[in-house]
Structures are given as structure tokens and as C-alpha cells.
Amino acid sequence: MSNQTLMPGIAAHRLPAEVVAENFAHYMPAYDRHEARVAADRCYFCHDAPCMTACPTAIDIPLFIRQIATGTPEAAARTILSQNILGGMCARVCPTETLCEEVCVREVAEGKPVEIGRLQRYATDTLMEKGVHPFTRAAATGKRVAVVGAGPAGLACAHRLALHGHEVTVFERRPKAGGLNEFGIAAYKSTDDFAAREVAWLLQIGGITIETGRELGRDFSLASLEADHDAVFLGIGLAGVNALGVPGEDLAGVRNAVDFIAELRQAADKSALPVGRDVVVIGGGMTAVDAAVQSKLLGAQSVTMVYRRGKEHMSASLYEQDHATASGVTILYGAAPVRIIGQGAVEAVEFIRDGESFTLRADQVFKAIGQTLVGEPIARDGKKLVRRAGKVWAGGDCAAGGEDLTVTAVAQGRDAAEEIHATLMA
Amino acid sequence: MADLTSDFIGIRSPNPFWLASAPPTDKAYNVERAYQAGWGGVVWKTLGSDGPPVVNVNGPRYGAIWGADRRLLGLNNIELITDRPLQVNLDEIKMVKRKWRDRALVISLMVPCDEESWKDILHRIADTEADGVELNFGCPHGMAERGMGSAVGQVPEYIEMVTRWVKKHSRMPCIVKLTPNVTNILGPAGAAKKGGADAVSLINTINSITSVNLDSFSPEPMIDGKGTHGGYCGPAVKPIAMNMVAEIARNRDTAGLPISGIGGVTTWRDAAEFMALGAGNVQVCTAAMTYGFKVVQEMISGLSQYLDEKGMALSDLIGRATPNVTDWQYLNLNYVTKARIDAEACIKCGRCYAACEDTSHQAIAMKPGRVFEVMDDECVACNLCVDVCPVENCITMVELPKGAVDPRTGKTVGDYANWTTHPNNPSVAAAE
Numbered sequence: 001m002s003n004q005t006l007m008p009g010i011a012a013h014r015l016p017a018e019v020v021a022e023n024f025a026h027y028m029p030a031y032d033r034h035e036a037r038v039a040a041d042r043c044y045f046c047h048d049a050p051c052m053t054a055c056p057t058a059i060d061i062p063l064f065i066r067q068i069a070t071g072t073p074e075a076a077a078r079t080i081l082s083q084n085i086l087g088g089m090c091a092r093v094c095p096t097e098t099l100c101e102e103v104c105v106r107e108v109a110e111g112k113p114v115e116i117g118r119l120q121r122y123a124t125d126t127l128m129e130k131g132v133h134p135f136t137r138a139a140a141t142g143k144r145v146a147v148v149g150a151g152p153a154g155l156a157c158a159h160r161l162a163l164h165g166h167e168v169t170v171f172e173r174r175p176k177a178g179g180l181n182e183f184g185i186a187a188y189k190s191t192d193d194f195a196a197r198e199v200a201w202l203l204q205i206g207g208i209t210i211e212t213g214r215e216l217g218r219d220f221s222l223a224s225l226e227a228d229h230d231a232v233f234l235g236i237g238l239a240g241v242n243a244l245g246v247p248g249e250d251l252a253g254v255r256n257a258v259d260f261i262a263e264l265r266q267a268a269d270k271s272a273l274p275v276g277r278d279v280v281v282i283g284g285g286m287t288a289v290d291a292a293v294q295s296k297l298l299g300a301q302s303v304t305m306v307y308r309r310g311k312e313h314m315s316a317s318l319y320e321q322d323h324a325t326a327s328g329v330t331i332l333y334g335a336a337p338v339r340i341i342g343q344g345a346v347e348a349v350e351f352i353r354d355g356e357s358f359t360l361r362a363d364q365v366f367k368a369i370g371q372t373l374v375g376e377p378i379a380r381d382g383k384k385l386v387r388r389a390g391k392v393w394a395g396g397d398c399a400a401g402g403e404d405l406t407v408t409a410v411a412q413g414r415d416a417a418e419e420i421h422a423t424l425m426a
Numbered sequence: 427m428a429d430l431t432s433d434f435i436g437i438r439s440p441n442p443f444w445l446a447s448a449p450p451t452d453k454a455y456n457v458e459r460a461y462q463a464g465w466g467g468v469v470w471k472t473l474g475s476d477g478p479p480v481v482n483v484n485g486p487r488y489g490a491i492w493g494a495d496r497r498l499l500g501l502n503n504i505e506l507i508t509d510r511p512l513q514v515n516l517d518e519i520k521m522v523k524r525k526w527r528d529r530a531l532v533i534s535l536m537v538p539c540d541e542e543s544w545k546d547i548l549h550r551i552a553d554t555e556a557d558g559v560e561l562n563f564g565c566p567h568g569m570a571e572r573g574m575g576s577a578v579g580q581v582p583e584y585i586e587m588v589t590r591w592v593k594k595h596s597r598m599p600c601i602v603k604l605t606p607n608v609t610n611i612l613g614p615a616g617a618a619k620k621g622g623a624d625a626v627s628l629i630n631t632i633n634s635i636t637s638v639n640l641d642s643f644s645p646e647p648m649i650d651g652k653g654t655h656g657g658y659c660g661p662a663v664k665p666i667a668m669n670m671v672a673e674i675a676r677n678r679d680t681a682g683l684p685i686s687g688i689g690g691v692t693t694w695r696d697a698a699e700f701m702a703l704g705a706g707n708v709q710v711c712t713a714a715m716t717y718g719f720k721v722v723q724e725m726i727s728g729l730s731q732y733l734d735e736k737g738m739a740l741s742d743l744i745g746r747a748t749p750n751v752t753d754w755q756y757l758n759l760n761y762v763t764k765a766r767i768d769a770e771a772c773i774k775c776g777r778c779y780a781a782c783e784d785t786s787h788q789a790i791a792m793k794p795g796r797v798f799e800v801m802d803d804e805c806v807a808c809n810l811c812v813d814v815c816p817v818e819n820c821i822t823m824v825e826l827p828k829g830a831v832d833p834r835t836g837k838t839v840g841d842y843a844n845w846t847t848h849p850n851n852p853s854v855a856a857a858e
Contacts, residue, residue, distance in 0.1 A: 034496075041494035044816050047776030050796070109773035109817065 014299030151179020153396025154235030156413030238371035248340030276364025283368030439466035467530025489636030564630020582617035589621025631657025664690030675704025694728025
């Protein structure tokens with residue numbers, strides 16, 4: 001099939017299927033054994049290591065890297081997973097450049113950090129490829145806990161609860177577990193169905209039942225969960241998407257970036273996914289970057305990310321911004337959308353920057369200006385849920401205190417599980 | 427470019443870098459390529475008696491230890507002396523020497539410990555026109571089990587006896603190669619001198635097991651499930667070798683005996699250090715076996731640049747550090763230093779803190795913002811922080827001037843004074 005990047009409108013198969021497959025396959029190749037040893041050798045084994053402090057799940061990074069360096073990546077994986085059961089996914093999606101690697105003393109000294117994320121992936125992949133689940137469930141406690149949402153927070157919470165011997169039921173509104181790991185992470189970061197494999201691996205702990213297609217407020221109430229369980233954990237994420245609030249938002253071709261990203265993740269043949277010739281992405285976070293980069297990988301001719309504030313305010317890291325521009329995405333800063341123009345379908349977007357307006361041609365517009373909490377099952381702390389109300393705990397993107405990162409969701413789910421365990425066993 | 431021409435016991439070479447007797451020097455092909463690369467001389471791999479040559483194992487001969495990025499730090503081997511027919515070696519030596527007149531070519535020898543054997547081999551090599559002989563009293567494996575190599579080198583009387591035979595039956599310059607597998611190197615070195623050796627070379631390799639295979643439970647290198655100790659060499663052995671060189675250079679009975687320094691010489695700097703301690707030249711093996719013959723070019727350019735920068739001739743370097751090697755008892759106990767951490771250079775890894783806090787004198791404070799500071803009132807100046815710091819010159823030892831008060835001891839820094847006069851020294855009290 002010929003190159004169809006120039007065809008106007010929203011079209012599938014802009015690039016041959018094998019080209020698209022290749023585009024999505026090689027974002028950050030895994031280390032081989034030698035590369036891992038060489039990378040691990042660069043770690044100084046710092047005292048009270050800054051990387052460990054920067055990690056929301058407080059993984060003992062110097063220890064796991066030393067375990068890799070001494071030829072025991074499986075022990076390294078155990079070190080990682082004991083703090084972060086989704087360490088495999090976090091190794092792929094953590095913005096390490098703003099967390100552990102940003103504070104690595106070698107980043108400070110040489111501008112070249114120890115590649116902690118890739119080392120973590122090497123360790124966790126090694127263990128998971130062996131099919132080993134390194135933890136054993138404690139004796140059953142007879143306590144029953146409901147977890148709402150099978151995303152990173154819910155899964156981390158469920159695993160830690162099951163580890164302590166509790167009986168856990170996870171309710172998930174979507175047809176598949178994984179949450180944003182399954183539906184929200186860019187496809188090129190989670191190849192080979194990793195999210196689903198990781199969930200299957202995690203469930204080897206036992207004591208966890210996942211009920212998919214079951215939504216809070218539709219299929220059951222919080223009160224019924226509380227009545228039937230000793231504790232409830234809410235990891236319901238942010239199901240709503242912020243509207244632009246500008247005229248033309250309802251035109252055909254304007255859609256939420258998160259839906260596009262989710263569709264891409266579930267598509268068997270990504271090249272079959274239609275994408276615009278001229279794509280405009282509005283927003284400055286990871287979702288915006290993921291939508292923009294993937295549009296490019298699918299063969300969009302021009303992709304422009306437009307963010308209302310300056311480069312330094314963008315919640316996507318500089319590394320992610322560079323990745324976007326290197327992928328062929330244009331980023332415009334300091335411009336806010338005024339209206340979306342078109343007859344039935346989008347044709348252009350008008351923006352205003354420094355008092356002057358300009359128009360970008362667009363046959364597809366992705367909205368990525370943030371997600372919001374839907375429903376109000378327990379009290380709020382600002383825009384998010386309080387972390388605990390009675391026998392209900394909350395964690396992950398829906399709860400206060402996080403940064404809407406997979407790794408903070410894992411930390412909150414894990415910590416909630418420890419609190420629940422302490423409360424139930426008191 | 428400084429003149430690196432070397433004259434070692436009358437053997438001239440364009441530079442002081444020789445390849446040691448070892449696999450790199452076991453045939454004309456290698457030796458000629460080494461000369462082409464720039465090596466000043468070679469010691470031809472050890473020849474044995476005429477007759478059926480020795481045989482080597484047919485499995486691995488080498489074991490290793492590695493540093494970061496699999497950098498080879500130490501190598502050991504269980505290879506024996508040449509396994510090629512004697513006449514082949516002799517013909518090649520003669521051919522090579524005729525072709526490369528300006529390079530040094532010394533023949534290493536190892537034959538049974540009787541006068542006839544030595545007389546015979548010396549007779550056979552006489553017309554090769556080689557520049558000298560090196561007596562291999564060092565090999566610690568295999569040949570030692572047959573009463574040769576280090577079995578001779580560990581008995582000073584044998585060293586003296588064989589050296590005497592060699593001097594009696596040959597007019598060639600004679601270098602005695604010593605084994606480090608002894609409690610005191612001065613015995614063997616003194617014996618070589620007494621026997622009439624023109625020089626000693628050291629160190630030969632060290633008895634060693636480099637690793638154990640934790641699946642088959644055999645030492646490495648493994649031969650059919652078994653291993654034997656091999657001879658250890660490479661960068662890891664340099665400190666041991668340098669101490670032995672210095673001991674010979676500074677000892678009253680052996681001082682002045684020319685030394686060919688061997689043991690982990692990898693860069694020009696290593697060579698310069700050996701020579702400063704008293705070696706007249708150096709011999710190299712592991713560096714060549716690791717990186718190929720070309721390494722000599724860095725050694726030549728580096729040593730030359732160093733001598734130019736110092737305004738020194740090569741002969742000025744030899745033994746320059748020897749007078750500064752002394753006994754512990756003569757070290758100045760009033761030399762007081764304190765560690766200083768350069769906050770600008772510090773990358774805040776905290777290794778100095780961990781080392782000092784856990785294993786030394788709790789003399790480094792960790793302050794907010796990961797600022798590390800030395801507490802002078804606790805610092806004993808052990809230098810461990812300097813050694814574990816990944817940034818060169820970030821931590822330095824600063825000398826307290828005379829008259830300053832050491833905050834740790836409360837004492838004023840005074841003039842030179844050592845243990846021999848210290849009030850705590852029992853022998854000082856006994857003498858009173």
C-alpha cells in the first residue's frame with residue numbers, strides 16, 4: 001500500500017501496517033545482559049541515595065543495581081517489587097528524568113545519570129520472563145476487602161492485601177483489568193501486551209478475584225460494598241475529561257485524547273486506526289504528548305501540540321517534549337484555543353497568543369487538558385477524594401496527594417493496603 | 427621528545443619497554459610484530475632442555491578478574507614454558523635478532539637444576555647473537571612441580587648456585603627472574619647477586635586461584651572439572667611488585683643491583699613509577715595480552731611527555747623515589763593532615779560519609795542538602811574518604827602547618843619526630 005500521509009481528512013492506513021508496527025515496536029529497547037552490567041557498574045551505591053528518596057515508592061535503587069551488577073537480577077527484581085509490585089510497568093512509563101534519574105549524582109556530575117529505569121526493566125523482565133512470582137501469601141485472615149478499580153492503585157492495593165492474607169475482590173468497570181496501564185499508556189511504551197501480562201503475573205499471589213464490567217454507582221453502591229466487606233479501597237481514577245469550553249468543540253473530528261490512546265492500545269492492527277492528516281493536540285501533559293507522538297507514528301502529515309503556558313510549565317517533562325519534537329511533532333507554547341472552525345467537521349482551530357490570533361489547519365483535534373473525578377463517593381479534599389473516610393480508603397489519580405503518575409498510584413495503593421491491614425488486624 | 431634510549435646492563439634498546447617472557451614472545455611472528463609496534467625489547471618465551479618439548483593443557487589456560495565494564499584487572503595462567511621444539515626457537519631468535527639489531531632480545535631459560543643441563547642450553551644458544559639470558563626462577567605452576575621455576579626461586583642457595591653456573595658457562599649478561607611467592611624477596615635477590623647475576627627481574631606471577639565455578643565447584647581455569655593454582659599478573663599485582671622492587675633497591679645488601687621491573691605495568695605512568703622506585707627498565711605482558719602490541723605507543727609518548735615536562739632524562743628518573751621509601755618507624759608522627767571536601771566538586775554521593783561513619787572515625791558530618799563536611803576534631807587523616815570518593819581531587823588531605831593546633835589532639839604541630847623517639851615506644855623506655 002502506498003504512502004497516504006497526504007490524503008486529507010481522517011483516514012486509516014496512512015502508512016503500511018508493517019511500518020506502523022515497526023514505529024510502535026522500538027521506543028526504548030531492553031538492555032541485554034552485558035549492557036545491564038555496564039550500566040549497573042556506573043552506580044556509586046550512594047549513602048542515603050537521592051534516587052531512592054525521589055522514588056515515590058522508595059525502591060532501594062542502589063541495592064537493586066548492585067544486585068544486577070553482581071549477576072542476580074532476580075534478587076534485584078525482588079528488591080524492586082517488594083516496594084512496587086508494578087515495577088515492570090513503572091520501569092517503562094515512569095518519567096525517570098524528573099524522578100530518580102534527575103537527582104542521580106551522576107546526572108549532577110556529568111549530565112548523564114545511571115539509567116535506573118532501564119536497569120529496573122532489565123531486572124523485572126528477567127524475573128517475569130521466568131514466570132516467577134517472588135512473594136508468598138500469608139495465611140488467610142478471613143477478612144474481605146473490596147477494591148474498586150483495577151488500575152495501578154487498585155492492583156497495588158489488592159496485591160499487598162492478598163499478601164497479608166486478606167480476601168480481595170476487585171471491581172473494574174472496563175472489560176479488562178489494568179486501568180491506565182492497559183488503556184492510558186502510549187502503545188509504544190507498553191509493547192507485547194505487557195500490561196495484561198503483568199496483571200496475570202501479579203495475580204499469581206492468589207486471593208484476588210477480579211470482576212470486570214462492574215461499575216460503582218451503576219452496578220453496585222458504595223454502601224453495599226461497605227456492608228459486604230471489612231474495608232473498601234477506591235482506585236477509580238479520573239474518568240471525566242475536561243472540556244475546552246470553546247465554540248466548535250462538538251464538531252466531528254474533535255475528540256478526547258484519552259479515547260484515542262485507549263483505542264490504539266486495544267487495536268490489533270494499529271495501522272487500521274484512522275488519524276487526521278493535520279492533527280492538533282491541545283494540552284501540555286503526558287496525554288497530549290502520547291496522542292501527538294502516536295498520531296505521527298500512524299502517519300499524520302502534520303501534528304501540532306498547543307499548550308497555553310510556557311515550556312517550563314508543561315507537565316510533560318523536557319525529555320518527553322524532546323521526544324515529541326524528535327518524533328516530528330511541533331510544539332507551540334503560550335497559545336490558548338479560541339474556537340474550533342468547520343462545517344460539520346473540524347477544518348481549523350483558532351488560537352490566541354500574546355493578544356494575536358492565528359489559525360492552524362486541522363482535520364483532527366485531540367483534547368488533552370486534564371481529566372476529572374466523576375462521582376463523589378466519599379468526601380473530597382480539593383478536587384480529589386480524601387485518602388480515608390471510615391472504612392473506605394482512596395488512592396491513585398482519584399485521591400489527593402498524588403501526581404497522577406503510575407508510580408504514585410502504586411505507592412498510594414500499597415500504603416492504603418498497609419493501613420487497611422493494620423486497621424483490620426488491630 | 428625526550429630520549430628514551432635505554433641501557434640496561436649493557437643491553438641497549440630504543441626505549442625501556444620490553445615484553446616479558448610469555449605467550450606474546452613465543453615466536454618470530456609475534457616478536458617481529460611487537461618490534462614493528464615499537465617495543466624496545468623482548469624476553470623470548472622460556473626455552474627448556476633439548477628433547478621432546480613440554481605439553482600444555484588443551485583446555486583453558488587463563489583465569490581472570492574484572493573491574494567495571496569487564497576491564498581486565500588480573501589474569502592468571504597455567505601455561506608452561508615454550509612447547510615448540512628448541513631448534514625452531516633458536517633459528518627464529520637468530521633470524522629475528524639479525525633483522526632487528528637495535529632492539530633488545532633476551533632469552534629466558536629454564537632447565538633442570540644440574541650444571542650439565544645449564545651448560546648444555548647455554549652452549550646451544552651461544553650463536554643466536556641474543557643480548558642476554560634471563561633465568562626463569564619464577565614460574566609457580568607446573569614446572570615448579572618438576573623442580574624448576576619457582577621451586578628454584580624459593581631456595582636462595584639454588585639461585586646462587588645456578589647463577590654461578592650460568593656466569594661460568596656464558597659471557598652473556600644474566601638476569602635472574604624472581605618469584606614473589608616467598609616471604610622475603612631480599613633472600614632470593616641477595617642470592618642472585620652473590621651468584622654473580624648482572625640484574626634481577628621481578629615479579630614473576632603469584633600463586634592464585636582467580637575464581638571458583640559455583641555450578642561445577644571447580645577452580646577456574648577449569649580443566650575437566652579440576653583446576654590448579656596459576657600465576658597471577660596484571661594491574662592487580664602492581665602494588666605487590668613495586669614493594670618488592672623498592673625493597674631490593676633500598677636494601678643495603680642489594681642496592682645497586684639492576685632491576686627490570688615487572689608486574690602490572692599497563693600505562694606509561696606505571697612504568698614511570700617502577701622506574702622511580704629503582705627499576706632500570708620494565709617488562710610488560712598482561713597489558714599487551716589485553717590490548718595488543720599497540721599499547722607501547724602510549725607508553726612511549728606518555729613517558730616522553732612526562733620527562734619533558736619534568737626536564738628530566740630517563741636516567742634521572744631511575745631510583746628517584748627510592749630514598750623516600752623508608753620503614754614505618756621513621757615516618758614523621760608530627761606530620762598532621764586533615765581531609766578537606768571541595769563542596770564545588772562534590773557530587774553528594776555520600777560515600778565518604780558512609781565509609782567514615784561505618785568503618786572509620788565518624789569524622790564527616792552530613793548536613794541538610796547533602797552537604798558533607800569534615801570535622802577536624804575527629805579526623806585522624808586516614809585517607810579512606812579520599813580513596814572511596816568517585817571524584818578525583820574532590821577530597822584532599824591538607825597539611826597543618828607547624829605551630830598549628832590539631833583540634834583532635836589539642837597538640838601543637840611540632841618538628842619531625844618518629845616512633846623511635848616516641849614516649850609510648852617501650853624500647854625507648856628500655857633504653858633509658
